[in-house]
Amino acid sequence: MSWSTERLTRLMRGAVEFSVTHVESGGLPFVGVVTDEIEYVSEYGVNEVRETGDLTAHAEIVAMRGTMRQRGLTNLDGASLLATGEPCGLCYRFAIRHGIGRVYPGHSPGGDLVTVS
Secondary structure, three states: OOOOHHHHHHHHHHHHHHHHHHHHOOOOOOEEEEEOOOOOEOOOEEOOHHHHOOOOOOHHHHHHHHHHHHHOOOOOOOOEEEEOOOOOHHHHHHHHHOOOOEEEEOOOOOOOOOOOO
């Protein structure tokens, strides 16, 4: 079963709402979520660079690492990554290296919302 546009949009809205709450509590406005085609949805990944000192602990990477750790995987072949902002080059590279099939950014660099399709 593949994710419908409606379901992906709901997941993105949830991530954005979580992002707002996270910012209100002092966090950064970036959230990553990993999904697969069997209805798996990861916990929200948030930027943990300040808290951990790990310069690679961006929200998207935190979500991908958490998924692999939780599920005992070494890659995420075919999974999708939703990100509340446009992922940086590091995050895109990590996603590619670990088999992410699609990346859905919630916001483009030009300021327009990206339609999840």
